[in-house]
Amino acid sequence: MKLDEVQNMGYEKFSLYSKKIMPLRLYRYYPNLETVDKNTGKTANYSIQALEENTVFLQTPTAFDDVYDSDINVEYSIYEHLRLIEYCKRCGLNVNKNQPLEDIGNVLTKTLYDYYLVNNSLDNVFIEKPSSESENLANQIFLKYVIIELNKTHDFAKAVANAIQSEYSDYMSSLKNTFRISCFATTPYSQLMWGGSYANCHKGFCIEYTVLPDAKEYKDIYFNLFPMIYSKIRTDMTAKLVSFKDENITEDVLWDIYFSGALRKSIDWAFQNEWRLLLPLHGGGSNYNVKFFPITKVYLGNRMEPENRKKIIEICNKKNIPYVGIKRNSQYFEMQDCEIKCEDCPQYKNFNK
Incomplete structure (x- = not known):
């Protein structure tokens, strides 16, 4: 669609349009790395936490790798x-x-x-x-x-x-901090997503979530998921947003923030085909993990170390979640499901002897 077509939709029409084109499954890549919690000083693996608890973490846009991310152009x-x-x-x-x-x-x-x-x-x-x-x-x-x-x-x-x-x-x-964000892809086979920091250069894993449009318990999640808008143009929102500065946020203002900031990225990132969960910040809370749609499959990275592979498989078996290894296609520059069950893979079997 042309950029002005999207802009002219307004918040309500764009939201309805989003539901019409929303995929039945969304994917999120995880690096499976341990990090130090800045608040507690303790070591934690948030990728494992997301798998075990079926939650996604809502980030502030300032933590993203794109310097333009959610940055509204106000001169x-x-x-x-x-x-x-x-x-x-x-x-x-x-x-x-x-x-x-x-x-x-x-x-x-x-x-x-x-x-x-x-x-x-x-x-x-x-x-x-x-x-x-x-x-x-x-x-x-x-x-x-x-x-x-x-x-x-x-x-x-x-x-x-x-x-x-x-x-x-x-x-x-x-x-920029009116809301927090969680990002999703539409395929588990993206080389660029597997190969970057999202999945720790193929050493991480990817979780598949099945969208349930009619389930009441996921209503807030479903109605706050939107596709990204990719373009070369940054809209100058200065005059409009200054005029709204001292007013309460209305639907029109929210649409401007979404259209020109939270849902706008450079065309360079279009390969991600990203969908975003946008939820408003609520004062006083510090837990930004929220329950998401059910996990229906886990994809294990091509370079995942056997020890980590064993741990992910054990979690999947415990929670009755199907899983599959990802491998390189021999004829095309594409990633695909491995036809060998992980437990039957010689590399995995040798590790567990």
Whole structure:
């Protein structure tokens, strides 16, 4: 589909379209490596945990290998210009949006400075009544930033500029961390997925999940799965997202965040044919493992060491999960199921003698 066709769908139509084209099975590649938990300092194998507990981990986009991942294109210079105009408006000032940024900044700085000299605070400098509690809180945060920066720099102009910069950083972070993500493929035979860090260069394994559209216990999972949108173009969302900054998130804003950020990747990644589970962050929790669709098969990497292979097979047998080894095709550059049962493989049998 063309990019503008997808964009014009909006959130509701795109969500319905996603359900029509969702595959019956999704796949996730695991490296099967032990790592040190940053919070506890203990060693853990999250790949094994995912297999044993039938869970998937929801990551923050900042942990992904694509530097553009979930990064919405909001130009700082435009953001600064629009926010200075907005704060002037909230002070009751009429400024021309076509004025240079520096001139608008000077008008706002002088107003804040004059008010501060008389009142020794900025508490009521905004005379325009906030349209929402979100806007009221945003006003308070901005003014607090100005006072904090003023105490550091003793320069009102720098204080205002630094406050805008801090506000921008916070906003970008909040847009990227509105939700957490788990990623899935549509095939267990991708050489690029097996060969990279996803499956530890063929030493890991791949789990097959069967999608159950009508099962009530998976309703939240099913309705929050979406296909990725691949393109060369990054949409400039600056003006639109700045206008929504101090408002509650609506369906339209959510679609903009999804379409331009969480579900948009460079065409270079199209080989992944990725689907994403997007779930909103909930305050106070630290466990981001969620139950996923049933595991219906496990694929063992071509280079998986016998000791690890034995462990995965034992888990699969214990949980009655079918499994198969992956091998190279002798005629094509493709991966395929191995026709020999792992237990009958000479390499495996020799290891277990």
